[in-house]
Structure formats: C-alpha cells, structure tokens
Amino acid sequence: MPQSDKRALLAEGLAAGDDDAALHARLVAAGVSAAAAKYEVDRLAKDPMAAELRAQAARMAKQRWLFANQQRLAFEAEGGFALDTLAAPDADHFYRHYYEANRPAKLVGLIDHWPALTRWSLDHFAAVAGDAVVEAQVERERDPDYELAKDDHRRLVRFAELIDWLRQDEPSNDIYLTAYNSGTNAAALAPLWGDMAPIDLLDPARTSDGFFWLGPRGTLTPWHHDLTNNLLVQVIGRKRVRMAPPWAFDRMKNSRHCFSDWGNAALPAGPGDAATPPVLETIIAPGEAIFLPVGWWHQVEALDLSASMSFTSFRRPNVHVEDYASYGAL
Ligand SMILES: O=C(O)CCC(=O)C(=O)O
Known part of the structure; x- marks a missing residue:
C-alpha cells in the first residue's frame, strides 16, 4: 500500500478518535502487515499533525457528549x-x-x-x-x-x-x-x-x-x-x-x-x-x-x-x- 494511503487511513482514524490499538487494527484490516502498522502508529507519537488531530477529535467527542445531554433532557421533559x-x-x-x-x-x-x-x-x-x-x-x-x-x-x-x-x-x-x-x-x-x-x-x-x-x-x-x-x-x-x-x-x-x-x-x-x-x-x-x-x-x-x-x-x-x-x- 502506498505511504499516502496509509497516512490517509491514519488521518481518518485519528479524526474518528481511534487510540493506537484501533489505528493499528485499521491498518491491518486494510492489508498492512502487523509490523509495518506498528511502525506507522509508533511514528505518530512524534508527529505534531497527529497530536493536533487527536486533540481535535477529543474536542469533537466533548461536543457529542454535550449533544447527548441535550437529547437526554429532551426525552425526560414532561x-x-x-x-x-x-x-x-x-x-x-x-x-x-x-x-x-x-x-x-x-x-x-x-x-x-x-x-x-x-x-x-x-x-x-x-x-x-x-x-x-x-x-x-x-x-x-x-x-x-x-x-x-x-x-x-x-x-x-x-x-x-x-x-x-x-x-x-x-x-x-x-x-x-x-x-x-x-x-x-x-x-x-x-x-x-x-x-x-x-x-x-x-x-x-x-x-x-x-x-x-x-x-x-x-x-x-x-x-x-x-x-x-x-x-x-x-x-x-x-x-x-x-x-x-x-x-x-x-x-x-x-x-x-x-x-x-x-x-x-x-x-x-x-x-x-x-x-x-x-x-x-x-x-x-x-x-x-x-x-x-x-x-x-x-x-x-x-x-x-x-x-x-x-x-x-x-x-x-x-x-x-x-x-x-x-x-x-x-
Ligand atoms: O414548504 C416547503 O416546501 C419547505 C419550507 C422550508 O423548508 C423552509 O421554509 O425552510
């Protein structure tokens, strides 16, 4: 798989809030060997773009929780x-x-x-x-x-x-x-x-x-x-x-x-x-x-x-x- 495709899969996973294990599984499911997947995921630890995507995914997750509260309250209403x-x-x-x-x-x-x-x-x-x-x-x-x-x-x-x-x-x-x-x-x-x-x-x-x-x-x-x-x-x-x-x-x-x-x-x-x-x-x-x-x-x-x-x-x-x-x- 070309490097750019691996990076695209990783970006998708990071945006979705994947942790390292989920990122690894995502690559392996797409046909990347376990060793190559581990190398790619380990490299992310030093990648500022990955860090920012992770932070952004966490902010989005917080917004989803806030929306989930709105739903709970709407369903509880008289x-x-x-x-x-x-x-x-x-x-x-x-x-x-x-x-x-x-x-x-x-x-x-x-x-x-x-x-x-x-x-x-x-x-x-x-x-x-x-x-x-x-x-x-x-x-x-x-x-x-x-x-x-x-x-x-x-x-x-x-x-x-x-x-x-x-x-x-x-x-x-x-x-x-x-x-x-x-x-x-x-x-x-x-x-x-x-x-x-x-x-x-x-x-x-x-x-x-x-x-x-x-x-x-x-x-x-x-x-x-x-x-x-x-x-x-x-x-x-x-x-x-x-x-x-x-x-x-x-x-x-x-x-x-x-x-x-x-x-x-x-x-x-x-x-x-x-x-x-x-x-x-x-x-x-x-x-x-x-x-x-x-x-x-x-x-x-x-x-x-x-x-x-x-x-x-x-x-x-x-x-x-x-x-x-x-x-x-x-
Ligand atoms: O009446 C309609 O067909 C659409 C009305 C509508 O979507 C709107 O006013 O925003």
Whole structure:
C-alpha cells in the first residue's frame, strides 16, 4: 500500500478518535502487515499533525457528549420528545419557551383573520397576477441535487401558465415556486399582500416581509436546516413536516452546506437510534403554521396543491445567517 494511503487511513482514524490499538487494527484490516502498522502508529507519537488531530477529535467527542445531554433532557421533559401545539400563543410565552429555547411548535389560530384563507385559489392568483412573469424552480425531478443546485433550476414563466399546469392536479416535484424565487417575484406577487394581515408574533414594522410558496401535491423539500428562525404558514392544502433537532447532528449526514445526505428519506417519527435522529412529524393544514427554529433539520412534503407563506421577521434580530460563513462550516 502506498505511504499516502496509509497516512490517509491514519488521518481518518485519528479524526474518528481511534487510540493506537484501533489505528493499528485499521491498518491491518486494510492489508498492512502487523509490523509495518506498528511502525506507522509508533511514528505518530512524534508527529505534531497527529497530536493536533487527536486533540481535535477529543474536542469533537466533548461536543457529542454535550449533544447527548441535550437529547437526554429532551426525552425526560414532561410529555417526552414531542411537538407542542399552541393556539394563538401570547408573544411573551412564545419567545420565552419556544423561540429563545430553540424549540419547534405547531401554531394554530395565527392567521384566522387573513382574507387569504378564503380568498386564495388558483383562480384568485390568475385574476390578480396571471399576466405577471414569475420565477419558479423547474426540472427538479431530473436532478437529485435540485436543492443544492437551485440556481440552475430557476426559470421565468408566465404566472398564468404555471397556474394552468397546477390545475391538472398531477402529483409532481418538478415545478415549485419557492421562497428562493421571492427576490424576482416581489413586484409580481405584491397584490397578494392585500390578502394577508399582521401576525401577532412577528415584527409589526415588517408586515409585508415574507416568502410565497406555491406548488402541486408532491413537492419535496429535502432535509436541511435554515440559517434563520422561520415561521411556515399554510394557506391552501396540507404539508407534512418532519423535524430533527440540531443536537442530532451526528446522525444527520451533513456533508454539504445546510443539506443532509438523508435527502427526502421518510425518517420515522420517534426517538431515533444510533444511526437515525429523533424525529418529530406533523401535518399543517390551512390556517396552521410550524415554527422551525434555526438549526432544526426539516423535510417537507406537499400532500395537496399547496400555497404557503414563510416569515423570518420575528421580534428578535434573527441574524444567525450573518456570521455563518465566518465559522468556515461545511
Ligand atoms: O414548504 C416547503 O416546501 C419547505 C419550507 C422550508 O423548508 C423552509 O421554509 O425552510
């Protein structure tokens, strides 16, 4: 085996926290003789890079223990690891027990006063903005990485054309007008703000600050976490939302940015196990919302033709995204 391959195996083992015996076994399992493996492992004692990798692995192990404590505490909580449903909660209660506690919740009764709840339909969208050109995500089904490569999937379409396609009511994950398209769509979809009204939990100074989502039954937003706290409000149709806590990081297969290699896996609701994260699952119906705290993983499936709004305009700075890059994270 070339020296570089042995070094790669050793680096992998050191990063995983292997002790000398485990490193030796790793090399032998890969076909290195016992004597050569002993020589390589002994040499590490004088290697400053190995020392630093060992120290870093120990720091990571400490972080895993801290996360394991979070899991134990969450499971011990009254009601166990569960998603609370709050009926039009008082803002102080919501911020103290959910937003600041980084705890998700299903929220009902937040938008009972929105005309959109009875007004929004494909006919309404066609009437108020059918002639506008909007941007949507398209050709998602041909690309397993459609979320990571979302810039490649942006297309301009006449809104009326998209609406007519939606009228077929075919299940599809191919076309989805998402929050990511909001920059382009702000002017075209501005008339829809007349169908909405302030939400008590949000910043009253930012009433027209939100993101529109429209898609057929069958859209799938793969497992990812946001870089902000987020309120997803359902107006037409239902969505199934699965969530996994940030402290399940070790089981989230995070190899790229905010995305998880679990993709759209239907990870089962429940406590999880050594390989799978604990998962909370709910369905939000028209008039219902889900609070998605920053860092919580989620995967979303539209069970019907669906129109939603999402908001990040909380009464708190919600600026977590701003220093993300400075951490040099994935
Ligand atoms: O509704 C969806 O399809 C995805 C929503 C979501 O993931 C988000 O707002 O971060």
